[in-house]
Amino acid sequence: MATFLKSAGYGNRISPLGVLCRRASPGLVRRHVATSAPKITSSVYISEATDPYFNLTIEDWLFKNAPEDRPLLLIYRNTPCVVIGRNQNPWKEVNFRALRQTSVPFIRRRSGGGAVYHDLGNTNYSIHIPRTAFDRKNTSQVVLRAVQALGIPAAYLNERNDVCVEGRKITYKIVAKRAYHHGTMLIAMELGSIGKFLRPENKDSMITKGVASVRSPVGNLQRFNASASHEAFCRSMVSAFLNEYRMEDEPQFIHQSSEYTNLEAIARSMSELKSWDWTYGQTPEFSYAVSRVFPGGVITATVRSKRGVIEDCKISLEGQITEYNEALSDLGHSLEGERFGFTSPRFLSASHPEYQDQLVDVHRWLVDDVLSER
Numbered sequence: 001m002a003t004f005l006k007s008a009g010y011g012n013r014i015s016p017l018g019v020l021c022r023r024a025s026p027g028l029v030r031r032h033v034a035t036s037a038p039k040i041t042s043s044v045y046i047s048e049a050t051d052p053y054f055n056l057t058i059e060d061w062l063f064k065n066a067p068e069d070r071p072l073l074l075i076y077r078n079t080p081c082v083v084i085g086r087n088q089n090p091w092k093e094v095n096f097r098a099l100r101q102t103s104v105p106f107i108r109r110r111s112g113g114g115a116v117y118h119d120l121g122n123t124n125y126s127i128h129i130p131r132t133a134f135d136r137k138n139t140s141q142v143v144l145r146a147v148q149a150l151g152i153p154a155a156y157l158n159e160r161n162d163v164c165v166e167g168r169k170i171t172y173k174i175v176a177k178r179a180y181h182h183g184t185m186l187i188a189m190e191l192g193s194i195g196k197f198l199r200p201e202n203k204d205s206m207i208t209k210g211v212a213s214v215r216s217p218v219g220n221l222q223r224f225n226a227s228a229s230h231e232a233f234c235r236s237m238v239s240a241f242l243n244e245y246r247m248e249d250e251p252q253f254i255h256q257s258s259e260y261t262n263l264e265a266i267a268r269s270m271s272e273l274k275s276w277d278w279t280y281g282q283t284p285e286f287s288y289a290v291s292r293v294f295p296g297g298v299i300t301a302t303v304r305s306k307r308g309v310i311e312d313c314k315i316s317l318e319g320q321i322t323e324y325n326e327a328l329s330d331l332g333h334s335l336e337g338e339r340f341g342f343t344s345p346r347f348l349s350a351s352h353p354e355y356q357d358q359l360v361d362v363h364r365w366l367v368d369d370v371l372s373e374r
Contacts, residue, residue, distance in 0.1 A: 037263060040066045043249040044238055047076035049256035052083065052107055052118060057269040058254060059126050060110045063180055071245045072128040075234055076254075078118040082106040082197050085113040089208040089283050091341065095200045104197065108279050111180060114213035115198050121189035121220070123230050125237055126182035134179035136161055142244045143183065146236040152224045168219035187221045187228055194218065208286035280308035280341065290370050296324065299362060301332070301370055305340045310371070312336060315362065327352035331359055335366070343371045 045062065047055050055076040066072045081104060084093050093115040094106050118124065127139045140161040147155040147163055155165050162169045169186075198213070221228035238251060260266050272278045285306040291298055297317050304312040313332035317325050330351055335343060343366070352359065 037065070037265070038260065040072075042252045043070055043072050043245075043247055044241065044251040045072070045074045045254055046234060046238075046251050047074065047254040049254060050077055050079045050120065051256055052078035052081045052105070053270045053273050054256045054261070055124070056083070056107060056109050056273060057266055058260070059182070060269065061266060063126075063128050066128060069130050071130070071133075071241070071247070073238065073241045074126040074128075075237060076124050076126075077120050077122070077230060078124065080104045080117075080119040080193070082115065082117055083109050084115040085213075086110055086282065087112055087284060088115060088213070089206070089286050090280065091283075091288075092200065092206055092208050092286070093198065093213055095197050096341075097201065098196050106279075107273055108282055111182070116184050117189070117194050117197055118184065119189055119193065120230075122187055123185045123233050123237075124182065125185065126180070127241070129179045129181070131179040134181075136181065138244070139181040142240045143185070143237070145244075146233065146240040147185075147221070149236045149240065150221065150225055150228050150232055152221065152228075154224070162216070165219065165224050168217045168223075185221065185233055186218055187230060187233060189220055191218060191220065205290060206286055206288045209284040276308070276339070276342075280339065283308045283340075288370070291318075292365055292369075294358070294361065296358065299328065301366060303335075303340070303370065308340055310336050310338050310340050310343075315366075323352075324355055324358070327355045327359055328362065331363060335371070338371075340371055343367050 040062065045058075047058060049055060049058075055078055059074055059076070062072060062074055080102075082094055082099065084090055084106060086109060088108070090096075090106060090108070096106075098104075099106060125143065127142065129135075129139060137157070140157050140163065144155055144157055144163050147165075152165060155163055158164050158169075163185075221233070242248065254260070261270070275281075283305070285304070287302065287304045289300065289302040291300040293299075297320065299315065299317055302312075302314045303310055313335045315328040315332040317328060338344070
């Protein structure tokens with residue numbers, strides 16, 4: 001990474017986050033800050049790590065700790081993952097069956113916005129602006145100028161301030177209310193993965209209070225300029241950012257090392273991003289109604305969940321009031337309090353032995369198809 005930035009004039013003062021440095025001179029020794037939080041000494045940071053948990057944590061850490069009166073740019077790439085917004089419902093946004101077949105993780109970020117897919121074929125940028133100076137269109141113009149400088153003059157902003165070429169979005173954009181604009185530049189991404197991972201199956205009847213993603217046609221930069229690359233976009237984005245905010249800072253590089261991961265705030269944040277309480281427990285309230293034909297008739301299950309936990313589960317045989325309906329109702333109550341998507345596959349009820357076989361079948365349907373994470 002240092003090589004391509006040096007060729008663009010950024011090679012005199014390069015360091016990872018938390019390293020105090022001066023302009024290069026013979027015999028210069030860098031001093032590492034090991035006993036306190038890294039010092040934010042630049043307005044431009046480029047992460048050379050590709051761990052999405054690390055990069056999303058660094059993004060949030062910079063946002064919370066950088067000087068409030070200075071614009072800041074962070075650029076990074078992630079290995080394949082799906083990232084959803086803070087207020088989204090993963091069962092409404094993510095195709096878990098496809099994720100499990102490929103071991104691609106999904107992560108709930110700390111900011112709002114929609115669901116996106118990341119891989120090494122796209123480059124993520126994050127622009128932090130003082131709250132009083134924040135203008136969504138201005139920050140989008142920075143990205144637009146960076147793209148146009150790559151030899152794609154036809155790029156433009158649509159009504160949602162997405163960067164587009166020939167009607168196709170080449171950026172995902174996520175904007176938070178706290179002067180925080182971040183997005184994903186599609187350069188050479190595996191576009192088929194978007195539809196594969198971000199379109200869950202059979203969830204039309206799921207009604208959620210969470211924020212829904214807006215789907216649009218997308219395209220890669222390399223479709224319009226074959227020479228476009230992560231390195232070229234970094235150079236162009238840094239230049240556009242510095243010109244817009246009239247700054248002369250040189251990029252500092254972030255590496256995933258103990259210097260950062262051993263910091264309590266960063267280690268704790270990375271751990272939380274992987275936890276059930278954050279990943280699923282932050283899910284807004286939703287309801288889900290599904291029916292299926294069984295030998296005795298049509299059975300409907302209506303589930304209400306809040307913070308990832310089943311609060312209410314009603315199961316009934318349509319059009320009939322029988323003892324079997326009482327057994328189904330008891331089955332529903334037995335699932336209340338369990339985590340949605342993580343219901344035990346074991347059927348433990350000892351009541352209603354006369355309907356045991358039928359209840360086992362209904363329970364298996366609920367676990368495998370209705371309440372399943374997949």
